[in-house]
Amino acid sequence: MQLKRVVVTGIGALTPLGNNLQEYWNGLVNGVSGADFITLFDASKFKTRFACELKNFDPTAFLDKKEARKLDRFSQIAIVAADQAIEDSQIKNSPSFNPDRVGVVFASGIGGLITFQEEVKAFAGGDGTPRFNPFFIPKMILDIASGHISMRHTLRGPNFAVVSACASSTNAIMEAFNLIRIGKADAIVTGGSESVISEAGVGGFNAMKAMSERNDDPKTASRPYDKDRDGFVMGEAAGALILEEYEHAIARGAKIYCEIAGTGATADAYHITAPHPDGLGAKNVMLSALDDAGMQASEIDYVNTHGTSTPLGDIAEVKAITEVFGEHAYKLNISSTKSMTGHCLGAAGVIEAIACIMSVVNDEIPPTINHFTDDPELDNNLNFTFNKSQKRTVNAALSNTFGFGGHNACVIVKKYKG
């Protein structure tokens, strides 16, 4: 069977750097930090009191009040990002639009944690009589964002959610890509969202000692590849892509951002949270994606790393990059945009795929900000694109994401050439 080509024809983004694609990209190339003190709850007793929150997001600007009340924040932002991407693609305005052939594959790492927390807190504060809200379960479940997007836009093609912790939305892109490749859909709204900046979310990750505690300087706390990095900074975001079968996109004269070249997924099979010390799963997933794309490592110009700013994770991934790319590793641009967005967990994959897409479109590499001191445990001859964006021709870019549980996922995008 001849696999079909898949292109990106629409993008939506709600990120700590801005509430649409252009604001997000401007923030990235200008090296803006999205971190600040937490406003979503009282974090005064928490070890970490800052995060990368969305700025000025008002759900009622997009959804009516009654509708918004029945949605967890992770679904609210998923819907808004999907609306943006669908509008951007103009796919619904095309005579060739067939709602039975357009699906939604949307991810989240955790789902409606805030809803879960509030409902259980109310129950625990009562006398044991169950008074759960009837919307508790449909607000909380992780697949509901995917369901809501389909209902809002009447999209009746394949519809499900994908979960692999912080790799979730890369896995979603992979599933969407493959469904279109084998002819199961003309287009799929894919991506992911995450919003768990709450007592349970921050307290839970704090207990694992996974997060930065640099409360005296939140904006420089996310510092991947810096010697003094002390953990990740939590972010919240939603990103959406319209993946479309190439011929379908061409026939309706769609704007094409880039082509999806290939994807890969592997497991470390090693530890629940620690990466394999040799970056084995990370190495295999990049090789798998290159193989899927039918590309040589030397054809990649930019690697957007998982690079969460944790002491162990950054080292293992860089080791994997030098093994996969060999001498070419020194010609690549490498950057971790988490230095600006924080770690948006289940939404990290898609917003970083968007960073790659925009780097291919604009021939510019967003930086790894907050670099102060080289880490002697890293090969500092590599180009980590420290502190300032760099212009270069970007024919192809690769994005890595890794999730607790040892999941690794990778997507490669390349310049669209008819």
Add this chain to the structure above:
Amino acid sequence: MSDIATRVKKIIVDKLGVEEAEVTNEASFTNDLGADSLDTVELIMEFEKEFNISIPDEQAETITTVGQAVSYLEEHAK
């Protein structure tokens, strides 16, 4: 309008996102005010909370209009 009726209507306006003028005694939650089955369950729970009573399921099923809710609560509210 009784104090109970005012409180009932306020809950309905808030939970169903409807205009106050629509909330007449005859209005049916599902047919006139756009409630689905989950909205109806939520309304009953809100009435229970507001008036600090417990409405048995078989009674709850008979409350389908604004007027029915008001008279049930006028009779049973403590």
